[in-house]
Amino acid sequence: MSLKKSSTKFFVLFICSVFNADADNYPLGARNSALGNTSVSLSDVWSAQNNQAGLAFLKNNSAAFYHEQRFGLKELSLNAATTNFSIKKGVFGITISSFGYSLYSENKFGIAYAKPLSTTFSIGVQLNYFHTHIADGYGNKGVLVPEIGLQKKLNEKLIFGVHFFNFTSTKLAHYTDERVPTIVRLGMNYSFSKQVIIALETEKDIQYNPLLKAGIEYAPRKNIFLRAGVSSEIFSFGFGLNVKQLQLDFSTTLHPTLGYTPQIGMSYRFDKKTN
Amino acid sequence: MKKIIFQPQKWIIQSNLWIVFFALLFSYKVSSQEILSDEELEIDEKVEMNVENSDAVENSDYTNLFEILQAYHKNKLNLNTATANDLSDLQLLNNLQINNLLNHIRENGLLLSVYELQTIDGFSEEIIQKIIPYIRVGKVEEKNNFSLNKIFKYGKSQWTSAFEQTLEKSKGYLIPGKTSYLGSPQKIIERYKFQSSNFVSAGFTSKKDAGEEFFSGSQKQGFDFYSGYLSIKNNHFIKNIIVGDYQASFGQGLTTWTGFGFGKSSDVMNIAKSGAGIRPYTSLDEINFFRGIATTFAFKRFEISTFISDKKTDATIVPSLNEKDSLAVSSIKQGGLHRTITELQNKNSLQEKIFGGNITYQKNNFSIGLTALQTNFDKPIQKKNILYNAYDFSGKINTNAGINYGFSHRNFYFFGETAISQNGGFAYMNGILASLSPTVSFSVLHRNYSRDYQNFFSKGFSENTKTSNEKGIYFGIEMHPFSNFSISAFADYFQFPWLKYLVNAPSYGNDFLENASYTLSSSIKLSVKCRQHKRFKNMPSAGLINGILPISQNNYRFQIQYNARDFMEFMNRLEYVNYIQTNTVPSNGFLISQTIFLKKKNKPFSISLNYTLFQTDDYNSRIYFLENDFYNRYSISDFFYKGSSVSFSGKYELSKKIILSVRATQLFYQNKNNIGSGSDEISGNTKNTVAGQLQFSF
Numbered sequence: 024m025s026l027k028k029s030s031t032k033f034f035v036l037f038i039c040s041v042f043n044a045d046a047d048n049y050p051l052g053a054r055n056s057a058l059g060n061t062s063v064s065l066s067d068v069w070s071a072q073n074n075q076a077g078l079a080f081l082k083n084n085s086a087a088f089y090h091e092q093r094f095g096l097k098e099l100s101l102n103a104a105t106t107n108f109s110i111k112k113g114v115f116g117i118t119i120s121s122f123g124y125s126l127y128s129e130n131k132f133g134i135a136y137a138k139p140l141s142t143t144f145s146i147g148v149q150l151n152y153f154h155t156h157i158a159d160g161y162g163n164k165g166v167l168v169p170e171i172g173l174q175k176k177l178n179e180k181l182i183f184g185v186h187f188f189n190f191t192s193t194k195l196a197h198y199t200d201e202r203v204p205t206i207v208r209l210g211m212n213y214s215f216s217k218q219v220i221i222a223l224e225t226e227k228d229i230q231y232n233p234l235l236k237a238g239i240e241y242a243p244r245k246n247i248f249l250r251a252g253v254s255s256e257i258f259s260f261g262f263g264l265n266v267k268q269l270q271l272d273f274s275t276t277l278h279p280t281l282g283y284t285p286q287i288g289m290s291y292r293f294d295k296k297t298n
Numbered sequence: 299m300k301k302i303i304f305q306p307q308k309w310i311i312q313s314n315l316w317i318v319f320f321a322l323l324f325s326y327k328v329s330s331q332e333i334l335s336d337e338e339l340e341i342d343e344k345v346e347m348n349v350e351n352s353d354a355v356e357n358s359d360y361t362n363l364f365e366i367l368q369a370y371h372k373n374k375l376n377l378n379t380a381t382a383n384d385l386s387d388l389q390l391l392n393n394l395q396i397n398n399l400l401n402h403i404r405e406n407g408l409l410l411s412v413y414e415l416q417t418i419d420g421f422s423e424e425i426i427q428k429i430i431p432y433i434r435v436g437k438v439e440e441k442n443n444f445s446l447n448k449i450f451k452y453g454k455s456q457w458t459s460a461f462e463q464t465l466e467k468s469k470g471y472l473i474p475g476k477t478s479y480l481g482s483p484q485k486i487i488e489r490y491k492f493q494s495s496n497f498v499s500a501g502f503t504s505k506k507d508a509g510e511e512f513f514s515g516s517q518k519q520g521f522d523f524y525s526g527y528l529s530i531k532n533n534h535f536i537k538n539i540i541v542g543d544y545q546a547s548f549g550q551g552l553t554t555w556t557g558f559g560f561g562k563s564s565d566v567m568n569i570a571k572s573g574a575g576i577r578p579y580t581s582l583d584e585i586n587f588f589r590g591i592a593t594t595f596a597f598k599r600f601e602i603s604t605f606i607s608d609k610k611t612d613a614t615i616v617p618s619l620n621e622k623d624s625l626a627v628s629s630i631k632q633g634g635l636h637r638t639i640t641e642l643q644n645k646n647s648l649q650e651k652i653f654g655g656n657i658t659y660q661k662n663n664f665s666i667g668l669t670a671l672q673t674n675f676d677k678p679i680q681k682k683n684i685l686y687n688a689y690d691f692s693g694k695i696n697t698n699a700g701i702n703y704g705f706s707h708r709n710f711y712f713f714g715e716t717a718i719s720q721n722g723g724f725a726y727m728n729g730i731l732a733s734l735s736p737t738v739s740f741s742v743l744h745r746n747y748s749r750d751y752q753n754f755f756s757k758g759f760s761e762n763t764k765t766s767n768e769k770g771i772y773f774g775i776e777m778h779p780f781s782n783f784s785i786s787a788f789a790d791y792f793q794f795p796w797l798k799y800l801v802n803a804p805s806y807g808n809d810f811l812e813n814a815s816y817t818l819s820s821s822i823k824l825s826v827k828c829r830q831h832k833r834f835k836n837m838p839s840a841g842l843i844n845g846i847l848p849i850s851q852n853n854y855r856f857q858i859q860y861n862a863r864d865f866m867e868f869m870n871r872l873e874y875v876n877y878i879q880t881n882t883v884p885s886n887g888f889l890i891s892q893t894i895f896l897k898k899k900n901k902p903f904s905i906s907l908n909y910t911l912f913q914t915d916d917y918n919s920r921i922y923f924l925e926n927d928f929y930n931r932y933s934i935s936d937f938f939y940k941g942s943s944v945s946f947s948g949k950y951e952l953s954k955k956i957i958l959s960v961r962a963t964q965l966f967y968q969n970k971n972n973i974g975s976g977s978d979e980i981s982g983n984t985k986n987t988v989a990g991q992l993q994f995s996f
Binding site: 213215216218219221237239241251253255256258277279280 | 732734735736737738740742771773775777779787789791793806808810830
């Protein structure tokens with residue numbers, strides 16, 4: 024074990040503890056990132072991670088990949104993939120994500136099911152298997168974590184969403200009573216026109232101060248999207264391109280001291296006929 | 299209530315009928331006779347934010363802004379002949395709206411009615427209501443030729459005589475010594491203005507501040523400050539010549555900008571500056587202007603301005619460290635006060651010669667400009683050897699150059715400027731204004747001013763008071779989800795790569811503002827404003843290592859404005875401030891205020907009364923309060939500790955040509971036995987101030 028490696032590991036652990044990254048509920052998707060993680064009321068391919076209730080409002084089956092390199096560091100990479108497919112009464116979603124590198128990693132496997140309770144109201148649940156790996160004999164640990172989300176369309180323009188992550192307060196380790204964080208998010212989005220959506224969200228992690236977030240998406244053309252988002256200390260922006268069934272999204276967030284985090288996402292919308 | 303009546307004229311009938319139809323469809327009632335007009339309150343808000351941001355209550359003189367509006371109120375701006383500069387003078391339109399309007403006229407011909415504005419992108423019903431008192435839609439008039447006869451025939455003059463005094467004598471008047479005030483406690487201002495059509499204007503300003511001598515001692519010539527100008531405008535090759543005092547502002551203010559430059563406010567779409575070029579100086583600020591000759595020539599699509607200035611300014615003189623010069627300057631003074639022996643010693647101790655110019659090329663909705671400026675001092679600037687001054691200018695000659703641009707494309711307006719100083723320091727900023735839908739507008743501005751960008755006359759968009767040592771990005775949004783309801787908000791993130799005064803390390807911060815206003819009916823207006831401002835400052839107690847700690851300052855304000863009777867308007871304000879520096883005791887401030895405005899139609903007098911109670915834990919949680927009155931349009935105070943403030947103001951029109959205005963204020967402290975500090979300290983818990991002004995027009 025070289026000194027360099029162990030110091031890198033220490034740094035990673037430090038960053039993880041500073042940024043509340045231990046077995047966290049990572050927000051996924053470059054659209055979501057560009058909008059300042061205001062996705063609780065949105066419905067898109069990453070709903071399987073961000074609010075499962077959103078899956079119920081999807082019109083097509085789809086699949087997506089996502090990659091992010093936190094503060095430009097390879098060791099802090101996050102890779103994720105998701106897919107969703109509708110059955111008669113609802114929609115299934117599967118998400119896999121992996122954060123970290125060989126010496127430290129957090130992996131998540133989730134399976135979601137969402138069901139529209141009416142044309143304007145939906146509910147979604149997810150069960151995750153969380154797996155943390157720390158090298159050098161610290162070992163591995165896996166736990167089960169549940170999620171539940173709701174979305175309500177108040178009218179054509181206004182949609183509300185709420186999401187509960189780890190409401191069971193699952194324990195990760197007996198030592199210092201370490202638990203997977205419990206997070207509640209509540210938000211809304213409003214479509215000012217077909218081109219402009221504004222999303223607001225408030226997030227409370229059981230350990231941290233509440234966060235207020237806001238995002239805006241503007242489509243100057245049908246297949247081009249410009250986005251920006253703000254929350255305390257961190258802002259983000261990005262853009263998306265839609266080519267037929269393929270959508271490409273780019274975004275970046277900026278932390279005042281740690282710098283840029285670039286993100287890229289790609290998703291594919293399957294034809295309805297193939298369902 | 300005044301109504302704008304739609305009057306079809308010959309030249310309307312000849313043209314497109316659909317526009318007329320459209321105009322009739324939208325010819326809603328326009329009520330512009332409220333006692334306090336909204337558009338002026340909007341400027342008030344900007345003034346207040348400007349004061350809050352720069353922490354300078356008394357230094358700046360904003361009366362100019364209202365004078366411009368008042369001038370347009372009397373002599374309405376013809377939209378069909380207005381230039382971009384004229385339109386930005388209104389302070390009510392942003393660059394996107396201005397460019398869209400000019401484009402619309404270029405593409406569709408002259409406007410036929412004010413209501414045609416509705417068809418232009420970015421013009422909401424609200425904004426049209428706001429500008430209507432100041433604009434008209436008229437034919438393109440024949441340009442008059444310049445003639446001496448006409449100048450005196452159509453000339454109008456205005457003489458203003460103003461006086462102000464605090465009745466309680468402060469230490470400076472009572473205790474003799476080096477810091478005692480040599481003069482009397484009155485402030486006296488005499489101003490004269492002459493304006494003839496749009497061609498010739500001239501003006502004269504003289505001022506004596508409280509504590510300064512008057513026709514005696516060091517001020518044998520009478521007033522402490524004199525300023526004057528003569529301006530000749532022509533619509534041909536020579537566009538403008540100013541002799542005397544003037545201000546020069548170009549582009550986005552990174553290279554040359556004297557005069558006002560608003561930054562952040564709840565008018566989140568108004569972040570792009572539009573340099574007004576050279577313009578006569580009529581303000582009371584004794585420092586920030588140029589004195590000499592300035593000209594603007596127009597040649598095809600080019601406009602060329604040159605200016606030269608030679609004046610003396612106040613500075614602290616120290617022995618020079620280099621061998622060539624015997625004296626040097628450690629700081630340039632801003633206040634313009636010459637009350638004590640020290641202040642008089644600093645007076646006019648630094649000679650500054652400035653020359654520069656600008657070339658602007660304009661075609662349709664595109665403009666690009668080059669600006670250069672050289673500052674020459676007769677003594678070298680030699681700032682104190684403190685770490686936060688490390689990148690500041692030293693020496694005698696500084697040169698700056700910059701390039702700025704602005705253009706609109708569809709529903710976007712792009713703007714920016716890049717500038718350098720002779721030491722290699724740079725500053726650049728770029729921004730976009732966008733109207734995303736009829737109900738949503740968005741703005742974004744990025745700036746990067748290097749720590750060693752040195753310029754004495756720059757005023758770029760910034761969190762800092764100076765245009766250097768700052769990187770940042772700003773997002774603004776304005777939404778009208780329902781009619782009568784508007785929300786505006788901005789988020790600004792900034793970093794200071796080098797130390798600042800009272801901040802002993804590189805630091806960062808952010809600034810969020812949310813403002814919602816709701817007009818319940820034509821007579822009730824509610825608004826809520828919240829601001830969260832985070833930045834770093836030195837630890838309060840200096841130990842061995844004096845580090846920095848974050849400060850979060852939160853302001854919450856609720857304001858309601860309503861007509862009690864048709865001659866009586868009420869305004870109430872509640873404000874709460876919360877100031878927390880990590881590891882220290884939080885400090886809170888609270889203010890409650892009631893203002894009553896009385897103004898009866900056809901009666902020559904108007905009266906305003908204000909009563910305010912405030913309580914703050916200390917100076918950190920002070921509350922800035924801009925009070926609207928009939929004396930000077932507004933007055934600004936910063937309230938701290940515990941007490942009350944009562945004020946009365948009145949305006950009486952003795953005749954159409956003579957207006958008398960008065961103002962009296964009493965400040966009372968519940969928990970203090972002295973007010974102010976240093977030579978301004980008054981023993982006792984009460985401070986009374988009276989002011990009066992007489993204005994003749996002939």
